[in-house]
Amino acid sequence: MYSHGLNDEGILECLFADIPSDPDSQIDTSSDSESDVLAEDSDLDLRMKTPFLSQIISESESKDHFDNDGDDSLSTNDDLPLSSIANFSWTMDVSAMNFAGNFSEEAGVRGKLKNDSEEHLVFQSNLYTTQKGGIFRPLSKAELKVFLAINILMGIKKPCSYRDCWSSHKELRDEYISSLIWVKRFSWILTHVHINNNAVMPSRESRNYDKLYKIHPLINQILINFKEFYAPTKEQAIDECMVKFKGRIAFKQYMPQKPIKRGYKIWITADKLGYICGFQIYTGKVEGIVEKALGERIVRDMCKGLEGKGYHIYFDNFFTSVSLLQKLKDDGLFACGTIRSHRKGLPTLKTDK
Template sequence: MAKKNLSDKEIENLLMYEEIPSDTDSFAGGDGSDRDQSKIEEIPQGEQQLLLGEDLFPSDEEFDSEDEVPLSQLLGRIQPATQAVPLLAQTVRPPKWKKAYTILAPDNFTTASNLPDETTSLAASQQMTPLKILNLLWTDDIMQHVTFHTNLYAEQKGGTYKPVAADEMPVFIALNLVMGVKKSPSYRDYWSSSPDLRDEYISHFMSLSRFSWILGNLHLNDNNLLPSRNNPDYDKLYKIRPFTEMLRESYKKNYNHTEKIAIDESMIKFKGRSCLKQYMPKKPIKRGYKVWTKCASSGYCLDFDIYSGKVGNKVETNLGGNVVRKFCEGLADKNHKVYFDNYFNSYELQVDLRQKNIYACGTVNESRKHLPTLKSDKQLKRGEYDYRVSDNQMASFMKWKDKRCVLILTNFHDPRNEVHVRRTEKTGERVEVPCPLALKDYNENMNFVDKFDQLKGSYAIDRKSKKWWHRIFFHFIDCTVVNAFIIYNCVSRTLDDMFIRICWHLLI
């Protein structure tokens, strides 16, 4: 059998063996890249950089002769500089998990007003009205944008038409809002000749033909500039992109981030044909457009991003973590607390956020990388829990048993802190069982997006259309009204039928 000569690279890989951890240490890493970090921590700071990739080999000055130089260093000289890849720079170091470790305590959040100075001064001057609040979010620029592109689309279609006047578009939007309160099977019923269907109030402001014409020609971008599908600049959301970006900036500008923030998925109901449509069987709205949403503790929508699927043929990895990182831009070193569910959560994300002084908590899938093995479900009784803390003191992992086991991964909760929660037994008896404080905190603060969806669904426009983007447009009209409602509640606690007030002010 012929002998095979090993290449220089293969020899180096064989020489770079790893120290096998003892049975008493708990490592989590499923990618085969475990490394004893305690060995690195014992080395002085200047020498740690050598292990982290600046230079894996010592200089020749440390040896008296060429014979004492390690073979691995000699092999390193043979390799070109472009091929020398640091060993630890390619993957995240798997942590060691122990109960003896303690997590770093969070810093206090600097209390700030939820409203910016401009809104606060407007409220102090006693000039705050529902219409003025709505105009803070749905600005004149947005209204002019919608009016301009509606007329542009009618011009591009050709034929004779009457352009939408500056005062017609607010009336059109207001009529849709009122139709969300007084629902009929079809919008044509409001102009019906039958007295039991006709609505004198709605039909008074605009004729049926004019309302139908505006609805049919409604547009938010120039179709002639739409890039082809083969163009690198092609955007699946081109038809609504300028409109949504203007709204995002408006939402951010008119409300400050609260200490506690929730990030979750929201759904826009749509059952037609669209490449953007998602199916989520566990959501109340199972088919429609997925929207990543960031909400404040009051339910105010601080930011959003419509999910458009993969870009090109490239499959995006770690999508949930990237969504959280994008929403947390600008929050570094402000000690905010962010809550999200197991779709987004991971050990790498928790460490990344903690390094930026952003505190995070959420449920997690047990199959995520770098998590330790805790007690099995059968070993835990109701009210019992098991936990581990990472050696870098930036993550704690807990499993608590209720009817089922719940897994929590957080970067600021001490797992030894516990509270008692009330549970109902099969006999109907109410009992108190111990529970980690992290889980109670998560349950109390994870529902901010659900609170926003609940407010929005109370009087949603719910306009059906064959045009895929119409659903998104009317969805964000509802979102703007909800945000205006929350701002109004911050400055006035004597609110009566604010929704109708906004509609009425727009109509007159």
């Protein structure tokens, strides 16, 4: 029986081994014996108990399992494949759900970048220098563009020290970079470029203290640009990533199981093309208190603005919980994720044994 495939009886024997069957009953198209009637009644009873199996059998019965000569040899072209049983889906509660949803967004670029951030950086840098006191030449927008471009280029060429690009030794000197700006001016911008106003920064003792205060305007503008100038695909994934950093900072994380063990932890949502749709920098405990339902809160934050649009969200077992999936469903979002067996809200599941 297994050399050619599984017929209807083979399916019943494999899936319902604990149900006694008549070993003498055979499928025979040329007779209507009592054993055939009993076999058909047994099959009907099983179909009533198992709707999925009934569907498989009804499809298989429409095929001819015998050769034209009338013998009992099975036809290899008409056998029911085992994959039709192994790959079935759980359809009791989800059959009526429309997984396509009402998604109608078109993924892709949909705008043109603006230069408002450059104006902000120039203003805050000059404000910071004024607060320090002394005579200085104000930073201009053109100089800021050159400064940012050189930093990007240095990230590609990676000199031992940025001052090497202006070195008097031709082996170290970079003629292109050194021709754009003087080294003293570059150093001045490097130490005075600023993003937020220090004069109104909350103190460490304040409840409004923010570890990311000095770069928050830049983070907010980046997130706005991510969402304004690109429409993501329907499928999106939420996960954590590590940015390598070995310096001293209050919210540096140590994760020995990760390829990058020390650095910044950032929660990220990205579409199937790899485009980052949103992110949050994790700054650790708030006032020494461990946040409860952290994974659920992260997913809800990342999904703001997607409600009711039929997006498909994927995540791992750190985030998945029954309450989260229910809330996402109420928000018109479909979600999928692995789950930890001890997570609250799960029904009692049978062990693998």
